[in-house]
Amino acid sequence: MKYDDVKDSISQVLISHEELDSKLDELAAQISQDYADVDNLLCIGVLKGAAYTLVSVTRRMSISTPVDFMSLSSYGSGMESSHTITVRSDLTTDVAGKNVLILEDIVDSGYTLNWLIAELKRRGAASVKVMALLSKPERREYEVPIDYLGFTIPNEFVVGFGMDYNDHYRNLDFIGVLDPKVYAN
Numbered sequence: 033m034k035y036d037d038v039k040d041s042i043s044q045v046l047i048s049h050e051e052l053d054s055k056l057d058e059l060a061a062q063i064s065q066d067y068a069d070v071d072n073l074l075c076i077g078v079l080k081g082a083a084y085t086l087v088s089v090t091r092r093m094s095i096s097t098p099v100d101f102m103s104l105s106s107y108g109s110g111m112e113s114s115h116t117i118t119v120r121s122d123l124t125t126d127v128a129g130k131n132v133l134i135l136e137d138i139v140d141s142g143y144t145l146n147w148l149i150a151e152l153k154r155r156g157a158a159s160v161k162v163m164a165l166l167s168k169p170e171r172r173e174y175e176v177p178i179d180y181l182g183f184t185i186p187n188e189f190v191v192g193f194g195m196d197y198n199d200h201y202r203n204l205d206f207i208g209v210l211d212p213k214v215y216a217n
């Protein structure tokens with residue numbers, strides 16, 4: 033898809049590249065401070081969307097951390113969660129005894145995180161904390177603790193910085209509202 037067509041599909045820039053950069057700096061500084069003396073930190077990202085957030089935050093951290101990814105499916109290619117989690121590919125790390133920090137791009141219904149936190153605890157993680165770049169509280173159906181939050185956003189379908197519609201728009205360097213004309217009819 034040409035970049036001009038992509039821009040035409042965005043009805044509003046919700047969070048600019050500059051705002052993202054400075055928030056990512058803040059989050060990474062806070063996490064680095066809080067985990068400076070914590071052993072066995074493991075940062076986990078849920079593919080595909082959170083890859084952008086995980087890399088951007090850990091790259092800015094002033095402490096060293098192992099990273100791992102998990103691929104879960106709840107949304108498929110569309111806009112509504114199926115509320116059934118399928119593990120497409122699992123972590124390669126044994127999380128038993130690890131202090132896990134999940135880095136997510138967005139918390140919407142909370143279903144994904146609610147499932148993942150329970151699963152990591154079931155596998156014996158010593159602690160599980162959450163960083164989410166975006167939270168959409170109006171959509172919440174499952175309460176999840178967010179220890180580090182970037183932005184609270186309104187109930188709009190957003191794309192960019194990891195977030196997709198039909199696997200496009202992830203590589204935008206800002207977060208925008210997808211124009212409803214894109215998914216109408």
Ligand SMILES: O=P(O)(O)OC[C@H]1O[C@H](OP(=O)(O)OP(=O)(O)O)[C@H](O)[C@@H]1O
Pocket residue numbers: 078079080081082104105106107108113136137138139140141142143144145195196
């Ligand atoms: O709070 P929830 O309602 O569970 O929604 C949040 C989940 O939705 C998105 O992933 P998605 O399933 O779209 O997969 P993707 O990252 O591959 O795009 C996002 O990355 C979260 O993992």
Ligand SMILES: Nc1nc2[nH]cnc2c(=O)[nH]1
Pocket residue numbers: 107138139140141188189190191195196197
């Ligand atoms: N792209 C995208 N994926 C989501 N998953 C849950 N909420 C959203 C959203 O607003 N946009």
